[in-house]
Amino acid sequence: MTPQRDYLSSVKYDNLANLPAPPVEEVVEPHSFRNNIIKMLCCTALIPIFMLGIFQSQQIQRAMESADDAQLAMARNIAENIRLNVEVGRRVLQVLADVHGFDRDNARAVQAELDRFVRNSSRSTLAAAAIFDSNDALIAFSSRLSDSQSALLKKELTKLAEGVGSQGGAEVLRIEGLPSFVAVCVRQKGETSGKGRLSLGLYTTEFVEETLRVAIGEHAFDGVVVDAQDLTVAGFNDASSDNGNQALIGIAESRAKLKEDPSGYLTRTAGTRDVAQIKAYASVRTMGWTVALSEPLKVRDRIMLASLETSGFFLLLAVALTFIVGSLMHRPLSRSVNTLMRAVEQFGRTGRFHTIQKQLEKDGVSELTELGQTFEQMVGAVSEGRKKLERLNASLEDMVNERTVRLLGRNSELRALQRLLLPLQDADTKRGIGLKSHVAASVDQFGLLLGLPDLTFMAATETGQPPPAGKKVLMAVELSGVTYGWLTVRTEPLLTTDRVDSLRRLANSLAIVLANDTLVRQLAKEHATLAAVFESMTDGVVIRGKSGRIIYANEYACRLLNDGAGLVGISGRELTEKRYGTEMPEGSSFSHVRLVRRTAQGVTQTLDVTGFVVSDLPGFPGERSGWLIRDISREAGLDAMKENLVSVVAHELKTPVTALRLLASNIAHGVDGDRKERESDAAELVDEALRLGQLIDDLLDVSRIEGGVMRLDKKVVQIASLIDRATRLTRARYPIVVERVIEADAEAVCVDPARFTQILINLFVNAARYKKPGEETARCKVSVHLSKDGRVCVDVTDFGCGMDSDRLTHIFEPFYQGDMTKRRAAGGAGLGLTIVKGIVEAHNGTVSVRSIPCVSTTFTVSIPV
16 A cells, blocks of 8 residues: 555545645655666666677577588488489499490300409499390399399399380389399490390499488488388488487478479478477489488587577676676766765755865766856856846736736626526516516626726617617627617717727627527427417327337327327337237338227227328437327218128118019919910019129128128138139129139149139129120130249139229229229129128238230239148
8 A cells, every 4th residue: 555545544534625635755766867877887888798699699590590501401412422323333334335245145255344343343332233135134144242142133133124114224122131222224225126235233222321421420410311112221310319210200291392392401390499300301313212311409409509608608797897897987976976966955955055066076077076066156046046036026926916906807797797698587478578687787787897887788679770869889789790789878988998898798798698589589489389280280199209208299199099198208109009909010111000999988989090200300310200190980980880781781681682582483483384474574583683682692791801700611622623613603694714724733722612712703704794895705714823932823814805004903992893884784783803802811812903905804813822
């Protein structure tokens, strides 16, 4: 905990205003001149030491790079020495193959020459040689091996001769029981044979091991040479390593990189510095061999560490000597600085100064001696400046007193302006009187402050005429080109600059107050006008906020939705769900929503709600949704009464019509055979009774559809049977031909068979009634298929007179016919398509129509599977 916090926790106080002042502590300055001098000297001495360290690190880096280059160069030299050794052997064999007379006719001379060549070769390289003719038959053979080894070797060389190409080459030959050999083959083309003679020499792999041993020498390297099949030709291990030949690890992966860079490359294995290896790879050209050298990274680190220890010792020695010399040299400097600091502290504490020149001259630091002299001169200047400051302080106090008086006057003016600009608290009915008295009081107060007791404010008339004569206008009260009045006096006053500024501030403040008052009056008038308009509307208006709560509702809306109680702040959706059981949709995307409830007086109330959008209401930026509410209880009652009336009339007509039909049937069966006219009358009576009964059934169906009480008995049936039955029943009264096309996927449907047959009959009857003039038989085509969304679609197309596009939107309305002029001729009450639409919607389906005048009309019925 800091001392300041300890102090706050120890004292007791009631509030922050009564908190006592904290104790004053001496400020300790850690950045003294002496310390800075010491730091400067240390930093100056450390710069070359730091540079030496950087130079040493660069030297180590360059040494590491040189070691890498040397290791890679060593691998390349080993590869090149092996290639040159093999190449020399091949050149010798080339000369031997070109010697005249090397054929089977002088085999003895050939054998003698071959023995001489083998005996004169170095024991560590050439071990055997052989010559074959153009048919790969052995002409001569010479070896320094034993007889049994020579016999085995001769057999293997015969096999090798059969596989050597026309250009010859070199490869490693491994024979079980014998050392590994480097086989160098040279084929000399003959004059008559395509193959020519073959010279073949064998070198032991000892020269490869000798090349590795000589090249590596005392280095802590692991070396290995492998052939094209990754078999080891020769290897060399570091004697101090117990981990085997590390050069063999990863030798197979290096072959792909050597194809890209045959000159060789260097890599480092992953792992810590104890296990990581630096490996160099080189390729033996023309032979497909690979040379690998591996050096542990820790060995390289030990070599570098020995050099670093020597450099580090000298660096540490330089640092120690630097600090010793610096400490000896800074003592006189430190004494001079302390003497100078004590003199400065004493002068700052007591205001008196004692000379320190003798002490500074004794320490012998000339710069600090000059600094002491300069300080003594500064002390004299400070004393003289102190006296001048005291005189200036006295004059400044006089100026401050004068300025205080002026500020107090300005403060009084500001208080008067503040009182003028405060919002008025008077009621609307007294606003004009309150504003006049408020302005007059502020002007009187300014007159007293400015010494103008007759200062008054005269308001401008509506005509904008200036004040009458006898008044002296000091300043106009105007804002944005509008004059609200004038500041006047009776006599000509003396206007100073301060008075003019004060009057200008008063005029601006008065103009702002009067402009705001005018704006408030206009807003109040507009608000009263809008409120009167909304409250006098015969429709209810409700506006909702973004949260769904009502932010405005007129009185008529409150009376309709909430029995006269207020609606502001209530959630609109919760209100309609609670009182009407209907959840209103969000936003204003709906066109009409009907709300129905029974009031406490037992009256059914029906409301029609329409959504709308209002933008940028005062205080409510953006869009808000609203409801326009109409009371349609009387219209809804009339509609219900009409529906009940139709239903009752239809039921009342059904009984006598049925009796009439039975009576007519009896008359038809009871007439004599010779009384044909009476029989015809009876048949017409039966037909009219049937038509009247059909009309009644249609009226009952319409009543059920509008009342929403149509019941369905759904079954899975074949659509073809329904089409055939409807065709048969329609053909009994009208001549019609029906063609049907049914897809296999849409053969079965789940519908009410009787009702769906009624749909088809009504569509067929329409096709028969509105066929083209002159046609005796109506034609109709029924297509049934399965839509993409899995619904069964039934297309009924008639080839009659068709309809115009402006009539298609009305054909499903009750008592409407496509051609009203044919209504009497074709018959029907215009209820068939209304019944079709009602039955389809009862099946949760849709019905649509498209027509081409004088060509065809197609009705599409779509129902779920």
